[in-house]
Amino acid sequence: MANNVLISASLSPTSTILSETILAIIETVNAVESVLIQRENFNKFSIYLERLTVVLRELSKLDVNNSDSLKNAIEILNREVKVAKRLALNCGNRNKVYLLLNCRRIVKHLKGITKKIRQALGLIPLASLDDSLVVSDEISKLCTNMLDAKYQITVVEEEILEKIESGIEEQNVDRSYANNLVMLIAEAVGISTEESELKREFEILKSEINNDELREDMAEAVQMEQMIALLFQSDIITTSEEIETKYLSKRYSLGRQPLEPLQSFYCPITMDIMVDPVETSSGQTFERSAIERWLADGKNHCPLTMIPLNKSLLRPNKTLRKSIEEWKDRNTMITIASMKPKIQSNEEQEVLYSLGKLQDICIERALHKEWIVTEDYLPILIGLLGAKNSKIRKHAEDILCILAKDNDDNKERIAKVDNAILFIVRSLIRKVEESKSALQLLLELSRSNVVRNLIGSVQGCILLLVTISRSDDTQAAKDANELLENLSFHDQNVIQMANANYFGPLLRLLSSGSESAKMMMAKTLSEIELTDRSKLSLFKDRAQDPLLQLLSHGDIEMKEVAVKALQNLSSIQQNGLQMIREGAVGKLFELLYCHRLSSTSLREQVLATIMHLAISTTSPEADQMQASIFESEEDIFKLFSLISLTGPNAQQSIIQTFIAMCQSSSGFEIRTTLRQISATRVLVQLCEIDNCTVRESALQLFYYLTEDGDDRTFLEHLGQRCIETLLSIVKTSNNAEEIASAMGVISNLPKDSQMTQWLLDAGALQVIYSCLSSGNADALHKKEVIENAAKALCRFTIPTNLELQMKVVEAGFMPLLVELLVHGTSLTKQNVAISLEQFSESSCVLSRPAKKQAGFFVCCLTSTATGCLVHSGLCTVESSFCLLEADAVRPLVKVLEDQHIGACEASLDALLTLIESDLLQKGTKVLAEANAIAPIIKLLGSASETLQEKALKAMERIFRLVEFKEQYGGSAQLLLVEITQRGSSHMKSLAAKTLAHLNVLPYQSSFL
Template structure:
């Protein structure tokens, strides 16, 4: 029972809305007077009461809540009438807090639903009680009657609890009318007898008793004592020290209450503030900063209010950890605490030592302000502190953004020696951040730094080292290139400086020369004898200086390698090799090997020197060690570059030496490197080796019959016996799979070199076997991928390879379709230099006439032609997909047919269909006349026949007496041309000794193709009455198809009728196909009406012939592999009585 009783629960901050903050109060003070606030609040109370009474949900709870809110009105009126009371800031805060909670209650009631919001009502009620408690404690000067009313309402708010499980008896509230409870829900107040005891105890407590309870009382006694404190007692009994003493030993909730009371007292008058300036009191408040968020917020607020006193500021700064906690709260998420922390930090920044502590904690604005506005001594102190701090990048960024660079540069330029030194050291610490480097360059510090380095004044010698270090940092930015002759000035200082300065200058020069836009700077450096100036450093004992010199030489060796080789000489080349073999620094080795890799490959003298120094075994041992370091990538790139020199195809002896020493396994290892440059260079070396494989292979015919070569050494590509170390065969070395893997990757830098290596397997002597091997290793798909996203040079090489591979029919049929779309897109949108090669590859795929590639690539017709090819490819794929579904649709149709038969005959569902019965019956219900019968791809062949008139090409062989193979080739070209020009049918007429004896009707684009034998052909010219027949009419004819009754007959009639357009009613032209005994007679007539409908004259105008069907294929005439739909077999001729087309 005692746990639930809470009489004093002050929490001024908790009474504020979550969106309320002191920062907003200070920046946007409430312009309303306390009287206006009270009036608005009274209206808000009435509105909430009305809503609560009219709520549709939890009516009993909201009704009793409204009864309690009604009691606010006399309290608010009493406060409004007391002008002195209304002027107190704590009272105004409490009233504003009440207003926030009333708004919250309003929203809660409006948003109430069927779910009972008992918990939310309890929270709002207690928050109203806390807000009223703040007003109660701040109303020390109010009359006893007002205080009693406020205290009574406050206790009733704090001591109520919603409960719908039982209905307690009403208990009177102190100083107010009793709370009446109705129904099964309402307020459950603490028992009236207990409250009466508390009231009696309050009356009986003396000042001594209150003080004793404040000092030594338990939790409840302490709360009660706080409630009955009087204003006079605070001054007479010195209550403030007692509260501070209880702050360290109290529970968290009591600590929060104590700090809130202390804040109210501090706002009351300055005398109370003076009593809180003791160091012990302040230490207790600082400890609260690191505790609960609410307690920390209150504590920082109280410290901020006390910071007006100089003694407080002085003592707070000395408390260990205080400034760190303040900076943490400044950067926290709580806007109120952050605002108060900022205010307190500003107050503490008047002390220099505090400023340094703030900077160490990450709050640098006061330090920057001291650099800008402080005294000379203060500036030196701040700069020295910056130079010695362990700054994070975030702190460096803050210093740069807040403007620390400019005053430091100004100190360096115009300050005395001590100021210059401290400023340089500070700037050196800040220069580790890229953004600060840009600020340094824009501040104009480069020229003063160089002037300092040229200075010979002994006083300034101590400044040269930090100045050179700053220059080394500044040189990392390309903005330094704006400064003219910076590199030349640094070069002239190299031999006039100490080792530390030399190291910094070498680093700066390397950074400047390494910029992508520094080609002119590198050229000027060479003209000023930079190489000759740097070479002596190769014998330097100081490893750091020697390594920096090697890095700079490596950068300079990238341009004009021939000139660099002349300046290097044999002696220094020996020094470089000695460094590689003896140095323990991986970075130094990488730079030295990089210099060697940049030397011209054509320089045989340097190659001989490297051979004598056994340079190649040194490289192989380095790669074999496999040490993983930060310079591994650079080392691999440099070694791969050197190996190109030892694998040049013009020196087979050198290649053999390299292979014997184990270069090829190293190259394969480099193919798996993370560096694209290393992969590319390794592929170049493999290309150079593979170029001689054909010449070095051993013939299949062995001269030594007693010792035949091992079958394991036989190479299918080179058609001979290959050994890796003697013939450099890529196949036997296992180099092809990793090369293909590079093409399949996402990086495209090494594509050209890899394709050149693969192209060596397609040399003229071995291209057929090489094509077969590459097709087996899935290289074709990888090469096609290069066509999609590779460089122009890589695409050009890929097309050359594909042209050779697609020269073989097997490879065309296997991979041609996957390459078509890419090739057509490349022909339309690719680089102009690729168009002729693309046309050749398309010709290999029989998508383009080979003899027309040269002319088509130069005209717009080629582009249009390729668009048509793309369309036909798409249509073909759709047609094949629909055809592939026929089997599934036929199987589904049979299942549904069995279900229908079982249902119609009342038989049980077949066992194998019982699991599918529900789904099948649902599909049966959804079927209509179009879906009940399965469609065939045959139905799609003439699906669009009625949309436009037929467009027919009628032709014969180009040369009837030519060989049949030539005729087939011509047919292939004709069909493809017809597809491109949107023809619907092609009719081929075959003759024998001048007499037509065969007719082929091919429907485009996908078939079918019908083959007919022609008999008894009579042309128009053979008809006797030539004058009577006149000219050939062009009107759309009537079609008569007679006796096409069988399924084959319907198919044949369908093929024939779609050769003709849709007829027009007024036409007088008639085409007849009459079937008799599977011989189809063709006749062509016109008719005229001379004497009315009964007098019709029919006139034959030719030609006439008989046709006999002997084959139907599903594809087009050029597709020799197309499936046969129907064929007239020899044994069918013996069945005279059997008819296939009609009766």
């Protein structure tokens, strides 16, 4: 046995690389979780890696000959896993747009890595694995699956890349084409379409192009440059300074007079300037639509040369098309610049004619709007808003609206011109047509966060808009309401709306209008999408009073709209608390339990509203007022009993109500009552239903009830079937919160031997291992899953059951626990440390005495069986669970610095097992070498009395040793003196005794 231990302790080079590979795979799987682009492909790849981890772990347990083939396979695996990790990290950190443009290359890399890993697995000599057919079969299956692996980009990604390639091929310079591409890319990668956000993302893209690790050759570099050049033709992501510089540079080189078109620009058939010129098989060029119409009429010869034409050979004349576009752009630039004096003249007709021409140019192409702004037309147009002629004013407003549309920069430029917003607001009180144009312009400007605040600050603007919102003109009223809604994002505007009685007419009709008016107003409040501020404003204006009165109305439909309106408004916690204070809960319960209530939808809406009120009790304000929706245990019983009598929607609202109440200030009492009325029995049944939403909520409430409950209150409802159901959910669910709740219930199950056996029979150890190693949940809830799994493991590591501990170690948990000490959350570290402490308590019993060498060679040779530095005997992780052999000591020492008291205390408990009884001398030396003593001394000043006392007991023992009291006594002295002054009587005595070890106090001191 000793020889076997020694052989396993000295790892071969192949075993070392194997260990490195397993660690690299775990790190790669973790890295994959941060990848957002190509997520589906990386998830497929991650599954292969997880299966590979299992294979390699099993392989490491076998006594396999280290053949050259095996060494080569492991080296290739190690290399390719590291390449995969680098790719995953790259894809997790790089710009999203950059990754989309490179999606084909990413897929190509994944395919290549998968292929090489499969080939490496094929090098493993399966014949040498006869002792483990399971491993051999798993390798074969994995190779087969990886051979069939299919990674591909999405349809949307393919469409975007094809559009980019088409644009490059066609040399398309139309900015609208580039704009469309930019918007498609933004939607595909999930970034905001706000101009500022788009510009920021594409600026990052620019900076990343020079650091292109995915690029393999010059051809790919050229292709990427072409893509970037095409995308950066978009005016959405180009800065105004870049646009202005580029435009003015070109325009100043053109001269002042428009050029006549060349004869070649005209289509010989239509005699109009061509838009889409195509060359025929006769060598002549025509407008595409004209020649296609010519051929469609049965004329199969060239109109100019009479040569027979091949209908299928119509080739775009890109050179001519580009020349025509350049000629048009040149003349348009000159025209725009030359019209400024005419628009500023005193001749009204000339001004109107020029404004009409300018408007046509704006509409013709989006690029023209950019040129007009660059030519500084905005101050001129805004100046015309003060003109005497109403037609000129309206024309100027219309052009400004076109320029502002879909362009935040132009909106802000308009607003920055002196008195611009004031001029526009004044037009609201002018003639109808001009007022509508001004309203449209303000509405467009209000879509900019910057400008909307300037609009509301103009004196009288809000009042004018409220007046228009009540007018008979449907479209004007709609635009005014939309504009007011945009302005409501600013606090000052909301105050002005309230002062202008914006909600006044609605609330008056709701309180004292006719029955039909009340119905209409209540329905409006139930269906309208209100901002949070609007909901608060309505409650401030007492909108809840008439709605609560309508709960007693005789008409069911009236009750329904009233409850739905209250449901809408109570989604704000502040409103919910106000409803609780004003007795709304009693009215809702009264309506809920009314024997005449037959409407399923009304019952569901009442329960949804009660749920909102329950959620409001979780706010900090509710803690101060001790808010609750229950007055007695009977209320809790009556509501919970409805779960069995209602449908899924109602069940969901009831369960969420109790979840919220369990989190409130009265949560402990609620949980106690639920356990007393056997709520666990119902929840266990709901854990087995097919409705995922209700099942998830039931599990969450179940979890709350097991957290602080007496085992006896729910033990009778938990059987083997329930255990199997919980574990099945963890293994099969795709819902991370559900997995966390199910594992949380498992971690809180009674520490009953029968319960433990059921868990073992249902495969709990494998499930817990899976949760701890691969985090069987998404990134958001992965930590909670791991925390609960670590807690669940503690029941299997109790030192009173060595057989159970051995099963845990044989399942490969020990390296995983040590890793979690480094990377886990504080709560995970606490539970891991508890398990390690329980393992360590068994080490003294399991450590076997080292065999001593006998005979003449004792004097000449050093014994190979030197024994464990702490336990003196022969220790391994597998045989004695030794912390030292598991390399757990230093990670545990690191946890001593954790701010979480529980983690720190559990780690200290684990470390102190190394200095129990006869282990003091050797164990203290090990702790000193691991730099543990200084952190333990620091804990003498902990705010936790329990932690302080444990550290004190440890130091009293350690300072019995001369070597260590001389080395560390000085740093502990002041803290010990402070305990003698402020600690409990027991701790004072112990601190004084410790000081006596340090020769600071005599043993006869009064402190003792």
